[in-house]
Amino acid sequence: MTANPDPNVDTVWVEKVALIDQIPRWAAMLGLAVIVIAIWELATARMGWVSPIILPSPGETLDDLIFVGKNLLSGGYMLEALWTTTRTVFWAFVIAAGIGFSLGVLVGETKFGERAVMPYLVAIDTMPKVAFAPLFIAWLGFDIASKVALAAFIATFPIVVSTAAGLYAASENERMLFKSMGASRLQTLFRLKLPTGLPHIFTGLKIAAVGVMAGAITGEFLGGGQGFGALIRQSASQMDTPRVFALILYLSLLGLALFFAVAWLQKRLVFWNKADRPGGVG
Known part of the structure; x- marks a missing residue:
């Protein structure tokens, strides 16, 4: 200065x-x-x-990016694989958002949730979630359901934590004002705590948007199926690293699309929040 x-x-x-x-x-x-x-x-x-087996050159990767792009545009087998992965990601995110929000409200609004439910959620979250993949496959089979379950399982906890934290975002003065005006517990929740906590909730949703991608691809990689994860496994088994890199880059576009969709929704619903956002997103 x-x-x-x-x-x-x-x-x-x-x-x-x-x-x-x-x-x-x-x-x-x-x-x-x-x-x-x-x-x-x-x-x-x-x-x-x-070695090119370990890391392909940019030119080799570009060639495979073009090949994959042409296959997608022509409606080839890769487009069907991408559609399968997209459905998995979408439904897993919807399920994670529903379960995570509900558990977050339970934890943030009740002593039972805070004292009894939250410790179990933390214990489950500390476990290596990839290790649950064989269990979901055994329970739900090799179809899309097991991949959705694993991806939702990975993405739920951040939403729980952010929702519970958001319910505490309202100041003590604001809570006392609602109480002095005779507002019920539900009125305080829906008219004060949830609107005030929306920035926190959307932070958890954006973290979940990233986690759900990792869960879906892990499920496809380990449990078979017809998605992009299966294509990556096949290419890796053939030591075709340029194809692996190309598939991963296209998957990153899908992940970015989901992330920015959540960020766009946040800007529409939380337009009153003028706080600076790191990186200018969300």
């Missing part, structure tokens, strides 16, 4: 902005991508520091 040198004028503090922070966002993202690709190209195609 620097002060105004004129002693006759009130001191005005001006915060210095670092040079790197003055770079526009689009330019920073583009520059970082160029640097990463350049190092990638140097380590693989130019210098041969990394």
Whole structure:
């Protein structure tokens, strides 16, 4: 910070902005991508520091990106696989949101939920969730249901925690005001606690949007099926790493679409929240 040198004028503090922070966002993202690709190209195609079996070159990956894109646009077998994964992700997210929100309200609104339910939820969340994949497959079979169950299982806990935290976001003065006006417990919940806690709830939903993708692909990778996870497993078994990278990149687009859909919904429902959001998303 620097002060105004004129002693006759009130001191005005001006915060210095670092040079790197003055770079526009689009330019920073583009520059970082160029640097990463350049190092990638140097380590693989130019210098041969990394075997192409382990890490394909950007050119090889681009070739497979084009191949996969053409297959998707032509309505080939990869489009059907992507549709299967998309359905898995969608239904798992809906189920996780419903269960997570309900449990979050139970934990945040009742002593029973806080004292009895929450410890079990924490204990379950500390377990390696991938280890549950064989159980879901044994219970629900190799169809889409087992993948949906695993993905929802992974994505539920962040929604529980964020919902419970959101119910405590209202200040004590606001709660006392509602109580003094004779508001019932349900009126306080729906007119004060939930609206105030929406930013927290949407934070959990955005975390779940990422987790549900990991759960769906893990389920397809371990439990068979017709989704992108199965295609990744097949390509990996054939040591076709460029195809694996291409499939993963297309899956990232699906994950980003779900994340930004939740962020878009947050901006529409929580338009009154003017707090700065990291990264300018959500």
